Amino acid sequence: MRPSAASAADAVCLAASPGGHMAELYSVRAAFDGRPRIWVTGASRQADALREAGEDVRELPPWGRDPPGLRGLAPNLRAARRVLRSAPAAAVVTTGAGTVVPYALMARAAGSELFFMETMARVTGASLTGRIVAPFARAVLVQWPEMRAVYRRATVCRPALLESGDHAATPGAQGTFVSVGTRPEPFDRLLATVDRAVAAGTLPGPVVAQSGTSTYRPVSYSASAWMAPEEVERAMTQARYVVCHGGAAMVSGAVAAGHRPLVLARRRAAGEHRTEHQQQLVERLARERAVVAVEGDIDARDVRIADAREQSTARRSELPSAEAALRDQLARVLG
Structure with missing residues (x-):
């Protein structure tokens, strides 16, 4: 209105x-x-x-x-x-x-x-x-x-941004969408983590990835520095899995698209953010079963949990x- x-x-x-x-x-x-x-x-x-x-x-x-x-x-x-x-x-x-x-x-x-x-x-x-x-x-x-x-x-x-997370994933969705968000700091660690998972067959292709200011060049997939909001939304809808940084808007967009995203928090100590609040948010959302918190490499168990898309407890x-x-x-x- x-x-x-x-x-x-x-x-x-x-x-x-x-x-x-x-x-x-x-x-x-x-x-x-x-x-x-x-x-x-x-x-x-x-x-x-x-x-x-x-x-x-x-x-x-x-x-x-x-x-x-x-x-x-x-x-x-x-x-x-x-x-x-x-x-x-x-x-x-x-x-x-x-x-x-x-x-x-x-x-x-x-x-x-x-x-x-x-x-x-x-x-x-x-x-x-x-x-x-x-x-x-x-x-x-x-x-x-x-x-x-x-x-x-x-x-x-x-949480306001989790209110719309009641949509089912798109039938027939394929591949993996990856995003580091739009922060000015690079996030090479996320791109490298996905690279290893794709190479190992843990995450499926095709991979659509947004890399921001990161300098890491993936071997197993290609990446674009920036994507328009409508391109991000379309890629999320078409992907079977979403792997992203712990920005509230990016995570909530994935939840709204029917995903339980695999989320790697940016860390201040690694020069990936100015604060540690992404780590706090990701841990809290994992407790609410809204996301899968990624700490090291992405393994088969992480992917199985991402496939289990029940409603977040925060919304109940x-x-x-x-x-x-x-x-x-x-x-x-x-x-």
Whole structure:
């Protein structure tokens, strides 16, 4: 459902940086049906798709730990001010990260109510966005019960990105899809792990692989550095197995396509990520039977578990969905 045509001052602004943060916010968009809404994000295919769907999208330039770094802060602040002036909002709902944090804080200072949903990727510790934004938020949502100890007044809900994981795998699917995601760090370890499994006959071909900035050159299959979102979705649907990094959006995409993906977490110590939160997420999702956590080589047992695609225990939880929790919080504050 598209947003209603009510006054912009009554609008709800949905603010998230491109990638997994935007995927999580988009997954709960039905919570805002019937309310005028504005999306604030960075330039991306996700932003383009929202515009094509008739949504009101405002873009902010990146800044922070990824290029252009702190040099991007001044342009980001100027763009945030323009958005605040041209599209005032009664409330801002954000999942982070850095690109939209200044905007969210400026909107709160200007009188907007602020709601923060911590990313599914955070299982035991707060994100930097959470540490900055949560103290100013009217309500905080977390997606794992363990996070109640981190955000004392938070509402605990089911993981938003796992809600759509009830589709059956495509009949006749063949081969293996491999993705390292879109992070700037290389992930040679994943590509090499798959190479050994394909060579040993543990994983079947044909193999469709996305390698990002990795320098490893597989012997048993070929890889493309980047793939468009629609190409990734198609490859997931057509593959029998998915092997990927532990990014929340990539994992949830595989689950939504009917897979129990084989997931290798990026590690900070190996220079594959800035934090260890992928390891925490993968371990937690493995406990919920949503993924197969890969620690060393992929063996026949891992593949058998990946073939057993029963519903994740996280989706059978009695906790409220993130969509329902957000709708309830907005109704309490905005009516």
